[in-house]
Amino acid sequence: MNSPQPAHAGISIIGAGPGGLTCARILQQRGIAVTVYDRDPGPDARNQGGTLDLHADNGQIALREAGLLDEFFALARPEGQEMRQLDPTGRITAHQVPAPDELFKPEIDRGQLRNLLLDSVQPGTVRWGRALDTIGGPADGPRRLHFSDGTSIETDLVIGADGAFSRVRPAVSPAVPEYTGFSFLEARFSDVENRHPEIAELVGPGSAHAADGERCLFAQRNSGNHIRVYIIQRVPADWTSSNGLTAEDTDGIRAALLDAYAHWSPRMRRMITENDGSYVHRPILALPVPHAWEHDATVTLLGDAAHLMPPLGVGVNLAMLDACELALALANAATVDDAIHTYEKTMLPRSIETATALEHGVEHLLSADDVADFGDDAAQL
Structure with a gap:
């Protein structure tokens, strides 16, 4: 099967977290249809977690491409960049205080960021309560997604943005966390x-x-x-x-x-x-380091599904940068296959380099x- 043009392809994102929603938002801005499937029954099904910081050299780049940077700064907390180092008695031994105009990595609650991205995609983009079980179909497509509710759909591209225990990852890699x-x-x-x-x-x-x-x-x-x-x-x-x-x-x-x-x-x-x-x-x-996979013309991964690392300040930022670069590659490529090649050529070396540096960071x-x-x-x- 010849790889379709992105504008005419069925594109399915698995996972409605920051990475999956960022990818969907940028694709839609560029006139490319996409559907996001998430296992949660609805957007408020569970607590989204605590605070996170978005860095100017990755997460904020993605929000700028998504046209959401001003909205992010309206919600963010620049004062959250302050860092205190304490000893076991509670005495401050080091103190990093951001400048009044410092915006390199302001904090925002994960739920606020998720809502910002959810509100930015077209109504009906996210299909809730659709937990992916398996991916079938030939490697050159089209693929068939089988969900736990017994339904299935056909798609030309599967983007795994479904985190540490990704159900998309086994289609390209045997690696497990x-x-x-x-x-x-x-x-x-x-x-x-x-x-x-x-x-x-x-x-x-x-x-x-x-x-x-x-x-x-x-x-x-x-x-x-x-x-x-x-x-x-x-x-x-x-x-x-x-x-x-x-x-x-x-x-x-x-x-x-x-x-x-x-x-x-x-x-x-x-x-x-x-x-x-x-x-x-x-x-x-x-995930084991290094983690990579053989190119697949119909499946790719982003964020923790691609490069789960210890929690040392890069996870959401890299997921959103991955999402941005993949969406832009799809918007500018002649075929889906070409776009995946372009995206993975940058993403995989970057993630391997970062994961190697952080492997023993905890x-x-x-x-x-x-x-x-x-x-x-x-x-x-």
Whole structure:
């Protein structure tokens, strides 16, 4: 089968996250039809996560191409760029304060960004409640998407923007995410200025990081007077169950954490003990490095589906840059196949280089000497 012209092709994006929606928005702006399929039953089915930062040299480039940069700046929090390095007593050892006009990587809540992108695509673009099971059809197309509700559709191009556990990835790669040896426990705090003023003072308007060489805490201010704290340890993936704990055993998990952080000051341990609600266990996974695949004329990947990395400040930014470059390649190529070649020629080397640099980066989060910066990825966890 000859590869179709993008303007006449059926294009299907799997996943309505920032990457998938950015790609859809830029394609539609350039007159190319696209449909996005997402497994969630609706846009409000689950919490979208905490805060993220969009960098001027990748995420903001994508928003500019999407015609949404001004809307982003209207929602973003430049003050969220502040970073505090603390020691286990709570003493500030390093302090990065952004200039009044600094806009290199302002913060925005992930839900706000998702809504901005959702509102920008044409009505009916996203088909909710469509969980992909498998991809069939010949390698040169057309492909057939089989969904868990028993329906299927035919398409000329499948774009996997469906994250770490992508159902599109197996069509081009056997790679699966692997546990890195590190675990994050997320603790949430609401109405912090009134209910948790000591924690609000410690964290400030941006982020705060503290480590002792074996463990760390990373706290982020979110909009709406919220803070999220990530309790980071090098532990087995099943450390809770192996200690006889369940996800619902908040008191038991808290006791184990207090034991691990026993030598930290009481004011720092507030970020472990005073959270509102239960902890959320987030083992850190990554795809093998390097990760690449043989070119396929009808399937490609972007974001975490293509290059899941440790959460060190690049995830959403790279996903949106991938989406932008893929959409522009489709808008400017004679065929879908040509567009995929153009896109992957840039994306794959970039992602391999970045993943190689970050492969062991989580270890630096535990260092008492390094200032952590993983704002956008902590929100994806």
